[in-house]
Amino acid sequence: MARLNDDAQWIILMGFLISFSFFFLALIINQSTVVGQTTAESVIEFPKNDIRDLVGVITTNTSRSNTTVVNSDITVISLHRKNAVVRYSLIQPNPPVDLHSYASIHYNNGVTTYYENWTSL
Amino acid sequence: MVNTDGQLYTIEGFAAGLIMIMTAYLVVSATSVYTAGDTHISDMQLEQLGSDALKIMATPASTGEISPLQKIIEVTPVGTDNATFGKMFGNLTNSKTGFGTDHIQFIASVSYRNKTDDSVSIYRLNSTRNLAGGEHAVRTTKWVIVNKKLPPSAPFAEDRAVLVEVLMWRD
Missing domain, CATH: 1.20.5 (Single alpha-helices involved in coiled-coils or other helix-helix interfaces)
Structure with missing residues (x-):
């Protein structure tokens, strides 16, 4: 071998x-x-633009006359068109004592939950 | 009797085969696109582009004025087309550096709430053309506060929140 x-x-x-x-x-x-x-x-799944837009429209319109109607508009349209549960409440300024507006905003689209307590400058 | 001749040649053959397969694999995968087209990256960019354009349109030129988007919605009767929206949105989204424009198509609509029964109605604001089957669109939205009779049969105009929705796609 x-x-x-x-x-x-x-x-x-x-x-x-x-x-x-x-x-x-x-x-x-x-x-x-x-x-x-x-x-x-x-990035697409996280509703960054939705939340910013929502907070923006709520906080820039605190001094409107008919906030109740606008509140219902936002709540109902969010549910129907954006599949998101939105609740918010506004507290108007109380001039001599407190000059700030307050907003308490809750957002939930089933995936993302967001909660914000906003105070005006 | 088992013949042990040529063991080294066999091993060498295996090694050479492995090297050739690996080389072929590397070459083929290097020339193909690493990230496939169906990965939502372009969707993400398109959605952001539309969101930015709507945000620009919803910004007033100066304090006390109303934004172009609010004006467009307020002056357009419910259910009619507004070419100003198409022109402005088209310019904002289709502009490119250099010559030529992009080919972004869109359908814009407005949703509002009926106060009587809390139902939501939607009407078309403007569109470049209809969405054809197989085309893939992304949606971008913007809240706008408008002073308008909604629905048109409402007795008086008041501040309302409406949702501007834009479907965008590239053809």
Whole structure:
């Protein structure tokens, strides 16, 4: 039987190592494809613009004449068109004693719950 | 009798095969788009663009004035089209650096509450064209306080909160 040729085993070992390192690099690249997707999905899912818009419209209109009607408008339309439960109450300034307006705002769209106590400047 | 000749050649063959497969895999995946198109990144950007445009339109030029968006809703009778909205919103969203414009289409509508039965009515404010089947739109909204008869049969105009909804998509 011929003698087994065991030359160049070092080179073969290196070949194996490089092959396996390529394999793990490929795994990492594969994983990187979903990073942008999950980020964008979570950004879309979080109602950042909705909450900002809601808080903005409530706090910039505290001195309107018919806040009761506007309050019902926002509550009903939020539920029908935005699938969000919105409740808020306003406290008007009491001039000699307290010059601030206050708003207590509650928002819940089933995924995100948000609560804010707002005080005017 | 088991012949042990050529073991090294076999191992070498396996190593070479692995290297070739890995190389092919790397080359193919490197030339393809890493993040597939169906990943909502463009949706997120489009929604933000529309939200910003509506916010600009809902901002008055100076204290005491009413915003362009409020004016548009107040002067437009319920159920009729308003070209000013389309022109302004289109300019804000379709502007690009350099020549040419973007191809963003939209349908804008207004929702209001009927005081008698708390139902919500919706009417179209303006649109570039109808949404065709298969086109993927995102929705962006803006609350506006308007002084208007809502519904049109209401006895007097008063401050009301309405929701401007815009469906946007790129064709």
